[in-house]
Amino acid sequence: MKNVRNISIIAHIDHGKTTLSDRILEITGAIEPRKMRAQYLDSMDIERERGITIKSHPLRVFYKSKKDGQIYEINIVDTPGHVDFTYEVDRSLAAVEGAILLVDATQGVQAQTVANTYKAVEHNLEIIPVINKIDLPNANITETELEIEDLIGIPGDEIYKISAKEGTGVEELLEAIIEKIPAPSGKDEDKLKALIFDAKYDKYRGVIVYVRIFDGSVKSGDKIMTFSNKQTYEVVEVGAFTPEMKKVDSLNAGDIGYIIAGMKEVSMAKIGDTITSAKDPTKEPLPGYKEVKPMVYAGMYPGIPEYYEELRKALEKLKLNDSALVFNPDHSPALGFGFRCGFLGLLHMDVVKERLEREFEMAVILTAPNVEYKVVLKNGEELLINDPAKFPSESEIQEVYEPYVKLSIITPPEYLGKLMNLVQNEKRGTMISTENAGFERVVLNFEVPLAEIIFDFFDRMKALSRGYASMDYELIGYRKSDLVKVTILVNKEPVEALSMIAHKDKAYTMARKLVDKLAELIPQHQFEIPIQAKAGGRIIARSTVKALRKDVLAKCYGGDVTRKMKLLEKQKEGKKKLREIGRVSIPQEAFLALLKVGEDENS
Ligand SMILES: Nc1nc2c(ncn2[C@@H]2O[C@H](COP(=O)(O)OP(=O)(O)OP(=O)(O)O)[C@@H](O)[C@H]2O)c(=O)[nH]1
Secondary structure (H helix, E strand, O other): OOOEEEEEEEEOOOOOHHHHHHHHHHHOOOOOHHHOOOOOOOOOHHHHHHOOOOOOOEEEEEEEOOOOOOEEEEEEEOOOOOHHHHHHHHHHHOOOOEEEEEEEOOOOOOHHHHHHHHHHHHOOOEEEEEEEOOOOOOOOHHHHHHHHHHHHOOOHHHOEEOOOOOOOOHHHHHHHHHHHOOOOOOOOOOOOEEEEEEEEEEOOOEEEEEEEEEEOEEEOOOEEEEOOOOEEEEOOEEEEEOOOEEEEOEEEOOOEEEEEOOOOOHHHOOOOOEEEEOOOOOOOOOOOOOOOOOOEEEEEEEOOHHHHHHHHHHHHHHHHHOOOOEEEEEEEOOOEEEEEEEEOOHHHHHHHHHHHHHHHOOOEEEOOOEOOEEEEEOOOOEEEEOOHHHOOOHHHEEEEEEEEEEEEEEEOHHHHHHHHHHHHHHOOOEEEEEEEOOOOOEEEEEEEEHHHHHOOHHHHHHHHOOOOOEEEEEEEEEEEEOEEEEEEEEOOEEOHHHOEEEEHHHHHHHHHHHHHHHHHHOOOOOOOEEEEEEEOOEEEEEEEEOOOOOOHHHHHOOOOHHHHHHHHHHHHHHHOOEEEEOOEEEEHHHHOHHHHHHHHHHO
């Protein structure tokens, strides 16, 4: 039996995964106390600021067991908690034998706790349930115990209780990991089989492939092959995550670590692919896992049109590290040259936009996101459309299908009515079932169009349930739907970048809200600007931006030249994110007006 244990920590967002990993690093002496800072593992700035984990960070620690005095290598794969990034949970779970199921004692079992537990069960993992944050005065340990018991049938006295923040119970948990999680079963002598569970691009070293070695071993100088496309590479370095990357002589069966082998792009290291030996390859690859597909699409244009090339380079660099990001060149009459981008969800979209701004100093204009529709034309042709501008005309369309998800919401019963009303009456959802989820908690299962939940659903749900409800969703396929394209005309000119696809029953209300919002967001000009929404060949809503009387300089009573200059400079600055459509300047916010329409309903 090898003294190795590989685990993952799964939990709902904010239940304390990163804090627990931090504490383990500290207790095992992997990081000197003076270097320790909170959220050591959340290395991206955006991660630390928003307090969310986006990329998974593996780490290796050594722990001397108090029971048998032996030293154990424990590899921990941290996982992200936000629903946009759940695919990373699957990757991590495929690389380990056991999971710590971490539940916040003040929050209890939440939607992602349930979703992730099911995933761990699917991967046949040994699960150790843990209640965290027991130091908090409002910790509800007994109720949380009952909820966990209900979820996985493990009795309360076998559930570990810890404070990841203060360290209480963490050593006992480490002992439990050694005792309860099975050691890896592979053999060093067998043919190499390593699972790629992540990959990162490093400016200086090229692609760093994160692997779990199932069988065999690998060291520098070895010739390896990626199973899916039979590409071969020579290994330059292998190492472990301590958590900093540290070179080791070899990685053996059961280990988690990294391989650097001269790959130029992250796409060469396909997540879920098997790495084997080029000389003596395995015949059977490891079972891979689902490829990540974007859920939402949006147009992205450089803030200043001339910066198209720079934006392309920046996106390419981001993509080196973010294989979930998809982009293709696009052109819009209103916005010029840009890209059609695919994202995992709105948080992912936000993160990409923010990284472009911070890391590449690229201001970008984003258009309202939408899902991918399937359109069957009268001539039998089938199209996948992720850009409303490319939606065929009504006369050509036979049928339209849209993606649906299974949505699960966990809520205290008092909010049940409001939430059902939200999903069924406002979001075109159908209730499938309700279940009791232990103490004072109900699970509601719905089938809902994906388009209805990507925008403001999460915030609406939180507002209606005073923060208590939580949600999770997964794609279940396409369903036929009655959809129409709504085109927006600004000053009588169609602006495709503002168009949207809406359900027939909602097209009118959405169009009404959208034109009103646009009228608020588009600044006044010297002339009146009509804003119209058109669907099925008719104008269905209209709003107006009134003409401006005075010009900005009128404020300055002639005299003060510097003030005048400043004002003009400021206007120029402001214009960077404006686009001229005919004679009208449209600001960035207007292109996201569709998202803002939802915001009003929250207030
Ligand atoms: N009082 C108390 N606070 C804790 C404890 N564990 C975590 N926290 C706090 O809870 C918040 C969330 O903790 P994180 O470790 O960032 O949670 P996470 O699960 O990694 O979050 P995501 O990566 O975004 O899913 C932070 O403010 C922590 O300081 C604990 O045992 N006691």
